[in-house]
Amino acid sequence: MERRVVITACSAISPIGYGRKAIVESLLNGVSGVAALREDELISRFIHSRVYGTVGYPMTYDFSRQYRKTMGPVAYYACQVAKDVLEQAGLPREFVTGGRLGIAFGSIHGSPTVQRDIYRIFFEAKDKAAYQTIGAVDYLKSMVHTTAVNISKMFGITGRIISSGTACTTASQSIGFGYEAVKYGLQDAMICGGADEYDTITVAVFDNLLACSTSFNDRPTRTPRPFDRARDGLVVAEGAGALLLEEYEFAKKRGATILAEVIGFACNSNGGDLILPNLEGITQTLKLSLENAKISAAEIDLVSAHATATKMGDIIEAQATGAVFGATPHVVALKGYMGHTMAACGAIETILTLYMMQEGFIAPTLNLEEVDERCAMIKHVQKLIEHPVRTAAIQNFAFGGVNTSLLIRKLT
Amino acid sequence: MTRQEIEAEVREIFLREFEVEDPEPDVNLREAYGFDSIDAIELLLGIEKFLGSELTQEEKKQAIEIRTLTQIIDYIEKLARIRGIIVERP
Numbered sequence: 001m002e003r004r005v006v007i008t009a010c011s012a013i014s015p016i017g018y019g020r021k022a023i024v025e026s027l028l029n030g031v032s033g034v035a036a037l038r039e040d041e042l043i044s045r046f047i048h049s050r051v052y053g054t055v056g057y058p059m060t061y062d063f064s065r066q067y068r069k070t071m072g073p074v075a076y077y078a079c080q081v082a083k084d085v086l087e088q089a090g091l092p093r094e095f096v097t098g099g100r101l102g103i104a105f106g107s108i109h110g111s112p113t114v115q116r117d118i119y120r121i122f123f124e125a126k127d128k129a130a131y132q133t134i135g136a137v138d139y140l141k142s143m144v145h146t147t148a149v150n151i152s153k154m155f156g157i158t159g160r161i162i163s164s165g166t167a168c169t170t171a172s173q174s175i176g177f178g179y180e181a182v183k184y185g186l187q188d189a190m191i192c193g194g195a196d197e198y199d200t201i202t203v204a205v206f207d208n209l210l211a212c213s214t215s216f217n218d219r220p221t222r223t224p225r226p227f228d229r230a231r232d233g234l235v236v237a238e239g240a241g242a243l244l245l246e247e248y249e250f251a252k253k254r255g256a257t258i259l260a261e262v263i264g265f266a267c268n269s270n271g272g273d274l275i276l277p278n279l280e281g282i283t284q285t286l287k288l289s290l291e292n293a294k295i296s297a298a299e300i301d302l303v304s305a306h307a308t309a310t311k312m313g314d315i316i317e318a319q320a321t322g323a324v325f326g327a328t329p330h331v332v333a334l335k336g337y338m339g340h341t342m343a344a345c346g347a348i349e350t351i352l353t354l355y356m357m358q359e360g361f362i363a364p365t366l367n368l369e370e371v372d373e374r375c376a377m378i379k380h381v382q383k384l385i386e387h388p389v390r391t392a393a394i395q396n397f398a399f400g401g402v403n404t405s406l407l408i409r410k411l412t
Numbered sequence: 413m414t415r416q417e418i419e420a421e422v423r424e425i426f427l428r429e430f431e432v433e434d435p436e437p438d439v440n441l442r443e444a445y446g447f448d449s450i451d452a453i454e455l456l457l458g459i460e461k462f463l464g465s466e467l468t469q470e471e472k473k474q475a476i477e478i479r480t481l482t483q484i485i486d487y488i489e490k491l492a493r494i495r496g497i498i499v500e501r502p
Binding site: 066070129135140 | 430431446448450451453454457460461466
């Protein structure tokens with residue numbers, strides 16, 4: 001049994017804004033969410049990259065203590081966007097708690113803020129009293145599936161839990177696996193997404209790999225620069241995104257607003273090097289998503305590229321995209337606006353693509369001023385254009401050699 | 413240590429850790445305030461700190477039956493007596 005799957009609600013907390021209005025305004029006005037790296041009084045002083053995609057506006061939450069007690073910062077983000085999509089969708093309470101709604105949600109490694117506090121005790125505890133300051137709930141706040149289970153607790157959701165933790169493909173896998181769960185009748189709806197909180201450890205990891213941007217430390221908004229000749233690496237960022245996927249007939253019957261249909265998904269592994277991008281693996285993923293959707297490459301209007309602005313990653317992605325989709329579809333790299341939101345990027349970039357689909361424009365890749373000739377085989381968007389988008393591909397690739405491609409289509 | 417002091421400390425823990433102000437002494441804590449297994453573990457840690465003494469596994473298991481604030485105070489009073497901490501009846 002294969003069923004059609006549609007997106008009926010979405011919400012993002014991103015460095016360029018929270019909610020549709022703020023995010024669309026940022027896209028239309030070329031606003032960057034990259035700011036100076038905050039000092040953590042630990043390792044930040046050693047990090048060469050001094051930029052971070054920052055949620056720099058105040059967030060206010062209305063979660064009671066009953067829920068807050070098991071939530072670290074990453075779960076606050078996750079629960080807020082999940083709350084937003086449930087409110088937007090207006091699903092009846094008995095459906096939300098009835099077992100046919102599931103959750104696919106993750107983060108790259110739970111809450112590093114809480115983990116850091118635990119390890120501080122681990123290394124510094126001199127007596128039992130100090131050891132006992134490790135809170136009973138610290139694991140619940142920091143574990144890798146903390147986002148998914150805090151969502152389930154807050155809303156009483158009793159369906160299946162999928163909590164991918166595959167770095168940069170966490171959210172794209174969440175959407176893809178959620179899509180498959182609904183498509184094959186395992187669930188009737190899924191809340192899908194990812195979140196990551198402000199974290200300097202992630203910056204340090206990429207910084208030590210020489211993968212972080214360092215040349216624009218004094219001009220944070222000028223980086224990252226996907227596909228640009230002067231790109232010099234990624235910018236780590238924070239944020240969250242959630243989408244509600246529903247079975248088409250179910251959504252139609254209840255009069256839900258359908259934002260788009262998920263028409264295909266593919267995920268594969270490079271089966272080799274865990275860091276270097278792999279042309280063969282990525283190319284294969286893009287082809288598999290077309291096969292899964294049963295559409296031709298010519299039907300793709302817009303590609304949301306993963307494009308983190310690393311030297312090799314962008315070239316490999318451009319080559320794979322050009323080889324599979326050709327030079328016809330417009331290509332935008334949304335990380336130019338906000339950096340790499342890690343576990344959230346697949347969801348945030350899908351949501352921004354949905355917004356552009358709804359509004360009828362394509363935002364340019366921010367900071368793409370001079371296209372690297374090695375990335376020139378695809379149609380880059382360098383100026384804001386009014387353009388209808390019917391079918392879009394959202395591609396994401398992760399450390400560990402994991403690749404995903406998600407295809408969505410506006411219902412006509 | 414008096415029973416009043418125990419009650420004052422428990423109320424302080426409830427306010428500080430559980431954001432419950434002036435809990436009713438004899439209501440079911442789960443039903444009235446959403447007190448759950450996580451809170452129970454935090455409470456036991458708070459009791460250990462208050463008594464300045466670790467609870468045995470057996471003593472912790474006895475806490476499973478607790479449902480009300482009065483029962484918590486009774487429980488701590490019993491632990492205090494076992495430990496030779498003077499508890500004066502009012």
